Amino acid sequence: MTFPETAGGVRPRPAAPAHGSPRPTAALPGLAVCLGAAVLAWGLGQLLPGVSPLLVAILAGALWRNLAPVPARLAPGVAVSGKRLLRAGIVLLGLQVSLGSVLGLGAGVLAVVVASVTVTFCATLWIGHLLGIGLAQRLLIASGFSICGAAAVAGVDGVTRAKEEEVATAVALVVLFGTLMIPLVPFLGGALGLEDQALGIWIGASTHEVAQVVAAGGTMGGGALAVAVTVKLARVLMLAPIAAGVAIHQRRSTQPAGAAGFAASAEGAASPGSAAVRRPPLVPLFILGFIVAMALRTTGALPEPVLAGTQVLQTLLLSAAMFALGLGVHVKSLLRLGYRPILLGALSTAVILATSLGGIAALGL
Template sequence: MPSPETSSGTRAPTAARTTAAVGPHPPRRASRFPRPTPALPGLAVCLGAAVLAWGLAQLLPGVSPLLVAILAGSLWRNLAPVPQVLAPGVTLSAKKLLRTGIVLLGLQVPLSSVLDLGAGVLAVVVLSVAVTFLGTLWIGHLIGIGLAQRLLIASGFSICGAAAVAGVDGVTRAREEEVATAIALVVLFGTLMIPLVPFLGGLLGLEGQTLGIWIGASTHEIAQVVAAGGAVGGGALAVAVTVKLARVLMLAPIAAGVSIHQRRSERAEMAATRGAVAAAAVKRPPLVPLFILGFIAAMALRTTGLLPEPVLDGAQILQTMLLSAAMFALGLGVHLRSLLRLGFRPILLGALSTAVILATSLGGIAVLGL
């Protein structure tokens, strides 16, 4: 077939020749100014809320900025719409900032101070954490709560509140609603324990140091321990905080144990449904999450005594800010209508778990004569 010609008798260029002659479209010139990160708006809002929560906590002694932040996030979520543009930054805050704050939490736990408590107090700590963690899992199974939700509640109530929930969330397949529920329960029951434990200690005639041990071995959040111990007195406060930090140490072995269990369970499930090859290829939770290793490293660094006090003070403020930003982000996930759909069972489990750790820690104190 003859090639088409123009009116002047020359050949019309084909598509191929035109492309070859002109070449591909030149790349667009890069903008002189980088585009804003999608996470930036939500991240800025969460950090701004953390600053406001920290400032408000300074005006209200005994009030935790973490508590203020999560309550503020929850109020916003339930009273007004949250712009979708904030979603990437909120997710980043709830995950990355929270885990960074947990790493910095290790700088508050010198191993020497924990060892100075003595074998008896450490035994009460280990017993309280182990019995509460396993007991909560068992009770939750009896009342029909899923494994992921049980693990989060058991960790938060037995170890160190929201930080423990985040630590275990890193090695589970929990939904955002389950994480928010566990943290909301920690806030609810931990806040109730601030007046309850000193009141019960007074009824039982416990001395200041003994009551401080009980507060530290049973109360959920560090901030709640500070509030309850401060209500009793200075001596009780120092003991309570040190005992609480000993409980924080249990986060690493508990998280590692949960991770190992999850890996084995998922591999067995995959092998049963899709075969051994698929089970070997599936992505599983890390054996020990990176931020848990960071927590251990920070604790070891604090134990060396190399860090000056101004650095430790600054790290504590930064840790509080990061955790407050993360709590605000998690509060934005607390939708009351969604929580009400979960029914009364998580609340019942929180109440029973609180009773277990109160009874176990007090029983250990009584048996050992502390």
């Protein structure tokens, strides 16, 4: 058996058997495959400096999904990798973000970061509305393109209850346009005559994934790379407030109103398929974990060997998750979704490129 195709190119979440919950061991084959792919991607990154394990992993998963059948028995483990391992990796990502290094960028650069994220997030929601794209899909794309790619998609997915095909579409668009930006932004920066610092800021403030920032900045040398990664990590900090804001909005929009709301909730409790049963959490636990990890890194209490070890673990977890998400990218199925999500991704990318470049010009860099 293989993953059956859906509108978003992913297999639906496996349903529990009629008599009891799925066996815990059912996830082991898929977990083993995703973790094995992560180790291979990490090893390739060690052999070839500048090659991102995350990018290798997600491309490997997408290639497998589109070139060969994926056994259906891998689905439970793939689902665990794409959700739980990804969120664990996001928590550990906080250990790589020091408030001191972010504040060291200066008020002007931080203003560019905040403006780039805010303008892109709001513009993507507005343009998506004009294109007739649903709110959950717009929120996922807006978060992924404005903050930090697939990690932001996962963060907002935790508070939107989006459909799995909507998550897969957002991740696929992040991979597509973020990969295109790896050669594009350095080329445009060179054509515009930007210095290394300005180009590093532009790469970090506009490119979608942390891995893609590393890949793009690495082509320009160590100076641009260091600036690009620090700016990107400043954007990662925006994940917590935006996820919390989306959660508050979602909770208010699903708040029962009076007797009618109570009746709807009661009916929803009796109907498993009802969307009114549960409101999303105010702030997902893994977002809180990210904040705690970031605060711990800022204190300087953790020695460098511990930070280095957790960075390897974070890379492995995120690579396993990226491989799982790559298995959810089915090109033919995505093309059947029509031009609107792809157009939204292109316009969102143009917005963040223009906004961040305008901010750099305003700083006189």
